[in-house]
Amino acid sequence: MKLSRALPLAGIAALGASAAQAETITVATVNNNDMVIMQSLTDVFEQAHPDIELDWVVLEENVLRQRLTTDIATGGGQFDVMTIGTYEVPIWAERDWLTPLDDLPEEYRVDDLLQSVRKGLSHDGTLHALPFYAESSMMYYRQDLFDAAGIEMPEQPTWQQVRDWAEQLHDPANQTYGICLRGKPGWGENMAFVSTLVNTFGGRWFDMDWQPQIDSPAWQEAIAFYVDLLGNYGPPGASSNGFNENQALFSRGNCAMWVDATSAAGRIYDASQSQVADKLGFAPAPIAETPKGSHWLWSWALAIPASSDAKEAAREFITWATSQEYVELVAEEKGWTSVPPGTRESTYENPSYQEAAPFADFVLNAIQDADPTDSTLEPNPYVGVQFVGIPEFQSIGTQVGQMVAAALSGQRSVEQALQAAQRATQRTMDRAGYLD
Known part of the structure; x- marks a missing residue:
């Protein structure tokens, strides 16, 4: 703050005292x-x-x-x-x-x-x-690309439909990628998204006895789908992209679809911050086996x-x-x-x-509809949609996130990554006293 030259010395002294x-x-x-x-x-x-x-x-x-x-x-x-x-x-x-x-x-x-x-x-x-x-989470998409391809967005998209659309709209020669999703490892980065994907594929983190379920068929199917989808139709280096990186890509017009936080809606609908503000559509987060836990x-x-x-x-x-x-x-x-x-x-x-904000009511409903007490097809002992409300989850989620990112980048197979994640989580839960 600049002081006026005309300000009396007493006033300057008072300001100095106040600052001190x-x-x-x-x-x-x-x-x-x-x-x-x-x-x-x-x-x-x-x-x-x-x-x-x-x-x-x-x-x-x-x-x-x-x-x-x-x-x-x-x-x-x-x-x-x-x-x-x-x-x-x-x-x-x-x-x-x-x-x-x-x-x-x-x-x-x-x-x-x-x-x-x-x-x-x-x-x-x-x-x-x-x-x-x-x-909560939702799907953003390029309405102009959908219209040009003759694709009509249903009221509730499925992940299989998303895969088909990503294949149709993927145009890397023009720096337009079929889909952008979180790949950066972290319990609140890639695993926030991946947990909802696992939920809707019918999976869960733990059964009612706190036994980890990370090597279950539902996890295998969900992660194999994720790795295939993002590997084939995502941007280069997807395993380094978190929320902020994908928001920047989508705002520049580099993604045909993006599934992520509803909080991004205001920015990507703002023409001063987004090059696609006038070309947008939005839909609920996609579902697979069940709608439960599909949005966080x-x-x-x-x-x-x-x-x-x-x-x-x-x-x-x-x-x-x-x-x-x-x-x-x-x-x-x-x-x-x-x-x-x-x-x-x-x-x-x-x-x-x-x-x-044309998305206002949609976002409000998504937030109110998400249920942290009933987020999986089979019963679970925890509270949370995209996380497990126990102290150990911060380290578990981060460790599993690193293994999922390794599968995405091709350093491990999906099966190897999930088996390692299962073993590591089992050890953590055993040491913490959850398992008999």
Whole structure:
């Protein structure tokens, strides 16, 4: 901020004193577009809260998760605000690692938060994180390419249809690939997508006795399908592409289809950020054997670790960044398609959002329809659609993700990859005491 030359010396001294007294809070977040927008609005928050300064740590998803998990488990206290999700919140809250958020101001309007999202971020009925944005998954496709090929999108596409369409539309000579899907290893990267694929092929991570099912016929069929589909009709180097990389490819027109997070819809429908904004169609995530678990439920949320020594300032920030007023601020600064989706009923009731976002009702229904308590064809003992809500899953999912990526890149056969994943998961579950 530049000081006016005419500002009295007393005023300058007062400003200096205020700056000296400001409390700095360190905010750790992921390098997704919505969080980059949040960081860009730092000045707005600091001007309204001159006693608080924000120090940002913005990291790639896998790195963020490693850093935060290490810090919270050791009580390191490096961060005052952590960007975590519906996987971590209940597990960390149960261990008293997070600050309960049970006395939020009335103007925050807790009841405006979508019930399914609120429930996922609670432990024993108390919120332990506030949702910044929430999402399910869906299919985006190039309507112009479908029309040119005479393909009509059904109300509920199947994975076999997707494979047929990918074969028809794959045109690598013109840098258009039949489909883009996550390949980068990580429990929240490739395995977020792969878990939903396995679910809809009739698979599950564990049976009711916590025995791993990763070498089951359903897993074999799902992963063989995935490797064949992405290997034949995906972009080069698919095993290195996560959410952000595929979003960039699709926005540039390099993918005929993309199945991923509903939270991307605002950006790829925004002509200032997407070259295909006027050529888009959308549909539910495809299904195979069963519709169960074919689309996920996730929320990126802001939490205050118990180890923070600036809890009140952190609370001021997270209530601001997840408020209805923040949504309206983003709409004013960046446009309605850029507001954080999936968290507040008032967003979806707003006529301006409805007009700007043709996908709004579709996304809301997908979020509300995803059921973490009933996500597989056969019964399972865990909560979660694209993850398993146990502490061990972070390492299990990452390890299995690396093996699936090895199959995708041709370093292992599908059978070898899944057998190794089964053995590794069995050892982890045995050591953790789940197996008799």
